[in-house]
Amino acid sequence: MTQQREQTTVPPLEVGLGFWSMQSTYMRPIPRAQVYREAADEARLAERLGFDTLWMGEHHMSYDGYCPSLFPPAAGLLTATSRLRIASGVMVLPFHPARRVAEGCAALTSLAPDRFRLAVGIGYRPVEFAAAGVRLADRAALTDDRLAELRGPELSGRMGPTDLWVGTGVSGGVARAARFGASVLLMPTVASRKVAALRQQWSDELVPVAGGPVPRLGVMRECWVDTDPGMVDWARGRLTEMWRHYSNFWVDDPVARRARRDELAEQMGRQALFGSPDEVVDRLGRLIEAGSDTLALRVRFDGVSGGALRRCLRLLAERVLPQLGRPASGVGT
Amino acid sequence: MARLAPLAEAHNLDAILVGAVRDGMPDSDDTYVVTAAAAAAGRTRYLRIAVAMDLRGSASPLRVAEDLGVLDVMSNGRLELVLRPGAEPAWTRDLEAILGAWTGWPLADSGTPAAHMPEARTPEGRTPAARKPVTPSPVQPEIPVWLMTATEPATARPQSRGSSIVFVDWPGTPMIPDADALREMRRARDDAGAATVVVDLAGTPPERRADAVRVLGTVVGPCLRCPDDEVGILALDATDWLLRRTELHRPPLEDPE
Numbered sequence: 001m002t003q004q005r006e007q008t009t010v011p012p013l014e015v016g017l018g019f020w021s022m023q024s025t026y027m028r029p030i031p032r033a034q035v036y037r038e039a040a041d042e043a044r045l046a047e048r049l050g051f052d053t054l055w056m057g058e059h060h061m062s063y064d065g066y067c068p069s070l071f072p073p074a075a076g077l078l079t080a081t082s083r084l085r086i087a088s089g090v091m092v093l094p095f096h097p098a099r100r101v102a103e104g105c106a107a108l109t110s111l112a113p114d115r116f117r118l119a120v121g122i123g124y125r126p127v128e129f130a131a132a133g134v135r136l137a138d139r140a141a142l143t144d145d146r147l148a149e150l151r152g153p154e155l156s157g158r159m160g161p162t163d164l165w166v167g168t169g170v171s172g173g174v175a176r177a178a179r180f181g182a183s184v185l186l187m188p189t190v191a192s193r194k195v196a197a198l199r200q201q202w203s204d205e206l207v208p209v210a211g212g213p214v215p216r217l218g219v220m221r222e223c224w225v226d227t228d229p230g231m232v233d234w235a236r237g238r239l240t241e242m243w244r245h246y247s248n249f250w251v252d253d254p255v256a257r258r259a260r261r262d263e264l265a266e267q268m269g270r271q272a273l274f275g276s277p278d279e280v281v282d283r284l285g286r287l288i289e290a291g292s293d294t295l296a297l298r299v300r301f302d303g304v305s306g307g308a309l310r311r312c313l314r315l316l317a318e319r320v321l322p323q324l325g326r327p328a329s330g331v332g333t
Numbered sequence: 334m335a336r337l338a339p340l341a342e343a344h345n346l347d348a349i350l351v352g353a354v355r356d357g358m359p360d361s362d363d364t365y366v367v368t369a370a371a372a373a374a375g376r377t378r379y380l381r382i383a384v385a386m387d388l389r390g391s392a393s394p395l396r397v398a399e400d401l402g403v404l405d406v407m408s409n410g411r412l413e414l415v416l417r418p419g420a421e422p423a424w425t426r427d428l429e430a431i432l433g434a435w436t437g438w439p440l441a442d443s444g445t446p447a448a449h450m451p452e453a454r455t456p457e458g459r460t461p462a463a464r465k466p467v468t469p470s471p472v473q474p475e476i477p478v479w480l481m482t483a484t485e486p487a488t489a490r491p492q493s494r495g496s497s498i499v500f501v502d503w504p505g506t507p508m509i510p511d512a513d514a515l516r517e518m519r520r521a522r523d524d525a526g527a528a529t530v531v532v533d534l535a536g537t538p539p540e541r542r543a544d545a546v547r548v549l550g551t552v553v554g555p556c557l558r559c560p561d562d563e564v565g566i567l568a569l570d571a572t573d574w575l576l577r578r579t580e581l582h583r584p585p586l587e588d589p590e
Binding site for chain 1: 334360362364365368369376390391393395396399400402403404406407408410438439441463466467469472
């Protein structure tokens, strides 16, 4: 156990941005191709500002074109940048045979060695399982089987040393990550006070895997920084609207249960880190103290782009990162 | 791929074909091919992006449809498909399902519309077979599809409209084909009734592919597009231009404007 803990010595802080899910929503209906062009521009900006990672997201059969297929846009983002790490956050593993995942990773490794991070999850939206012909009840077992295949001798050679992550909000998911020697990305539903305990569990159970990067434990949070309170309120309103609509993925009858959806949206909004640079530093500091060595800051929620996003990213890079012990730019090289 | 695609675009080639047109080639799994093609799409604006697939790789038909939708959107409608058909009837059914996915994909029982969705019921009160469109749908109303045929030289015929494609190997030696070799390419194209010539660089060493693209753009492309009686003089002058590195290749000032 001591040996395992030594291997999970907290690595330097990594700061990434999320979640590029390639949507054209009712809040900002833009041509679909523009979504992908903007993503490439924003990836270049994130790289210039010194962020380490750009996280993506996967859903299926969503009216807004929510990206169902992460390998092609990952290739686009990797070729648009030269240093930035691109992460699938998260790829729903029950929908993708292990060999497909290995082939996609092999192609991305050939394009940009060591810059793609494979983060996987088990999924939850019934219609996506129905379309794939996969039983929701089988999702955990399928995920385990596929992780075992990806770590196994037949496919691990094809994939190379993989930066493997498991996205989760529960103890069982943390245990899965530990079992496969993977890093963990805790979902925004995980309250800050629970981070330390989950880190301890993961650290205690982590099975070392030879090769590949040092495993990490990260936390995902919606985040918005501005010195103008009006801009913060505006962004908070957009986030609440996003969660209000998105919560239809989580309830059986979204039309009749509108009040429940409002509740959920408000609940999710409470976890968000919104405010002035100093306020956000304070709350991020608590996550770091709780054991998060990786921050995945969701700044790209529905409809937020352009000048407002650029302003937020610059403030994050210039006023927040340095207070977290990170230089203002050129970090993570 | 990320390096060759912008070079091909800059040399006025029409399309790049990613993947293998013959079975058994390395890195020819559909997922690998679509991912590599996306890198080409990301580095170009006008070049058509063709992918060679067999629909029998690691991806299910639903995942293939999603990959293709994303790639067509990413490329702003530049995607084309060149397929190696399977002999079994299921292959044709899969292709139909993929090309129809954006208007509706069947859901298994767990996705049957819930009782609270009256619009999902027929006037007789029955719940129809549930279907839901795959997203994102392609930018193009119809993705152009070609099917490989077992001919020599290899050709692909259009699935619904357009003209055939003929595939020719890149000789590699000499690096620049002479007028006779160019006439041979034109003859192969015309004999096959094809409008498009795809030059296969798979056998060309990676370090020579950029030069091959320059030759294709400067000499081969023009000589395939010109009238019959101009091939001789065009091949001569274009080859001379490519080889003769004179001061005329660049203006004395980088930006004379």
